[in-house]
Amino acid sequence: MMVRMAYVQRRSQRKDATMNTVKTPRRSFLRATAALSAAAAAASHLRAAGANDRLGVGVIGCGGRGGSHMYAYAQLAQRGVNVRIAAVCDVYKPRLARAADAHKAAAYMRHEDLLADPGVDVVSIATPDHVHGVQTIDAVRAKKDVYCEKPFTHWRQFEVTKRAIEEVKKSGRAFQLGTQGMSDRAWHQAAALIKEGAIGKPIHAECGYFRVGDWGERGMPVDDPNAQAGPDLDWKAFLGDAPARPFDASRFFRWRMYADYSGGPVTDLFPHSLTPVAHMLGAGAPAKAVAVGGKHRYDLEGREIPDTFNMLLEYPGGITVAVLGTQANDYQGTGARGAGGRSPVIRGWEGTITFEGAEIWVRPLGNKPPRKVPITAGEDWIQHFHNFLECCASGKTPQSPADLCFNVQTALHMGMLALQADRTARYDPEKAAIAT
Numbered sequence: 038m039m040v041r042m043a044y045v046q047r048r049s050q051r052k053d054a055t056m057n058t059v060k061t062p063r064r065s066f067l068r069a070t071a072a073l074s075a076a077a078a079a080a081s082h083l084r085a086a087g088a089n090d091r092l093g094v095g096v097i098g099c100g101g102r103g104g105s106h107m108y109a110y111a112q113l114a115q116r117g118v119n120v121r122i123a124a125v126c127d128v129y130k131p132r133l134a135r136a137a138d139a140h141k142a143a144a145y146m147r148h149e150d151l152l153a154d155p156g157v158d159v160v161s162i163a164t165p166d167h168v169h170g171v172q173t174i175d176a177v178r179a180k181k182d183v184y185c186e187k188p189f190t191h192w193r194q195f196e197v198t199k200r201a202i203e204e205v206k207k208s209g210r211a212f213q214l215g216t217q218g219m220s221d222r223a224w225h226q227a228a229a230l231i232k233e234g235a236i237g238k239p240i241h242a243e244c245g246y247f248r249v250g251d252w253g254e255r256g257m258p259v260d261d262p263n264a265q266a267g268p269d270l271d272w273k274a275f276l277g278d279a280p281a282r283p284f285d286a287s288r289f290f291r292w293r294m295y296a297d298y299s300g301g302p303v304t305d306l307f308p309h310s311l312t313p314v315a316h317m318l319g320a321g322a323p324a325k326a327v328a329v330g331g332k333h334r335y336d337l338e339g340r341e342i343p344d345t346f347n348m349l350l351e352y353p354g355g356i357t358v359a360v361l362g363t364q365a366n367d368y369q370g371t372g373a374r375g376a377g378g379r380s381p382v383i384r385g386w387e388g389t390i391t392f393e394g395a396e397i398w399v400r401p402l403g404n405k406p407p408r409k410v411p412i413t414a415g416e417d418w419i420q421h422f423h424n425f426l427e428c429c430a431s432g433k434t435p436q437s438p439a440d441l442c443f444n445v446q447t448a449l450h451m452g453m454l455a456l457q458a459d460r461t462a463r464y465d466p467e468k469a470a471i472a473t
């Protein structure tokens with residue numbers, strides 16, 4: 038059976054499986070994507086298959102990160118995974134045309150049109166933060182599996198976060214958040230150690246993201262300072278549910294500088310730091326958050342978002358997590374592991390877990406000798422996309438899944454709302470509401 042037909046059939050069966058009628062089968066698409074070590078065998082199979090038999094990815098957002106998504110899928114295809122970029126979407130025609138040409142893909146300016154393309158089986162979302170949630174909802178409603186960039190939503194969109202995660206879960210589609218650091222086996226091995234009781238009851242963790250520069254904000258490329266809203270630039274679609282404003286080229290190209298579309302370190306960078314820690318702790322959503330920060334180095338004209346952000350989270354059951362970060366200093370620490378140069382430290386009642394070089398160190402309290410556990414594989418950002426495709430085929434849960442995404446995104450909303458209100462943010466799980 039042709040690979041794509043098998044995937045499509047498997048997908049409709051998985052829909053049934055979510056209704057407890059049919060068990061998810063593992064079919065030929067899974068065999069083709071199962072392991073890069075099997076790439077040679079898969080590659081010979083692929084050579085026999087035509088382009089239309091491959092799994093079709095639709096990439097939404099053809100800017101910097103969208104380019105990386107396309108590169109990752111192209112790399113996987115080269116390594117023998119049965120995937121192709123079927124369609125691309127961007128509200129800015131010049132970027133759209135470049136991506137469509139490079140990948141011989143169908144081009145759409147509206148994501149709704151990309152979702153209606155029968156050649157698109159799964160979607161990869163790399164648009165600005167404030168449109169991710171709505172595009173995820175539309176994609177799973179259109180029965181597409183979703184790889185969505187971090188942060189899952191904009192900091193003011195907690196209602197969208199809740200709705201989108203509900204829709205993802207209801208749909209039974211695969212969902213991977215673009216926190217590629219979750220490809221590092223260290224976090225999964227440490228989660229298992231904590232579960233086994235290696236440090237007793239976990240009680241405290243530290244993590245963070247440190248760098249120098251506002252290259253991700255003010256430094257974003259302005260392709261055309263004279264660009265105008267019109268047939269080649271859909272300003273309304275860019276704005277989404279953000280406040281209506283007249284067109285502004287700086288807002289369009291350098292959206293990360295503006296609070297309407299971005300949150301700065303807490304939403305841009307902390308998903309990378311907090312996601313592994315939240316996974317290791319298995320602590321759910323926080324109960325309380327406090328935060329301090331501001332524009333302490335890059336108080337440049339037009340920049341609205343902080344460059345320094347520090348938050349403390351308290352989880353039910355008494356776990357505290359400190360997430361710290363500044364764009365004014367990038368000291369990497371010793372044996373740094375994970376994004377932003379700060380290795381997490383996890384403390385329990387009976388010991389501490391740290392990450393040192395290629396090992397996890399478990400240090401019991403007192404004078405007992407440490408236990409060193411070799412880390413089986415480090416971060417591999419392309420593996421994160423491969424894991425997504427494997428889960429699309431198998432129905433297994435991806436390594437940065439929806440529930441974890443909800444818990445982390447809730448913490449990020451709470452941190453930003455706490456900073457804005459200069460008060461403690463509290464999450465009420467009964468009402469699923471954040472109050473400051």
Ligand SMILES: NC(=O)c1ccc[n+]([C@@H]2O[C@H](COP(=O)([O-])OP(=O)(O)OC[C@H]3O[C@@H](n4cnc5c(N)ncnc54)[C@H](O)[C@@H]3O)[C@@H](O)[C@H]2O)c1
Pocket residue numbers: 097098099100101102103126127128129132146148163164165166168186187188215216217274275277290305
């Ligand atoms: N995982 C990572 O390490 C990583 C790295 C960089 C960026 N990101 C994330 O990727 C996302 C994109 O960041 P970027 O740096 O590529 O930004 P970018 O501005 O370079 O690209 C965004 C693209 O989306 C397009 N766009 C805007 N609104 C749209 C809409 N409604 N529909 C379709 N296209 C739309 C823009 O025209 C632009 O080409 C962000 O959420 C960012 O946080 C993640």
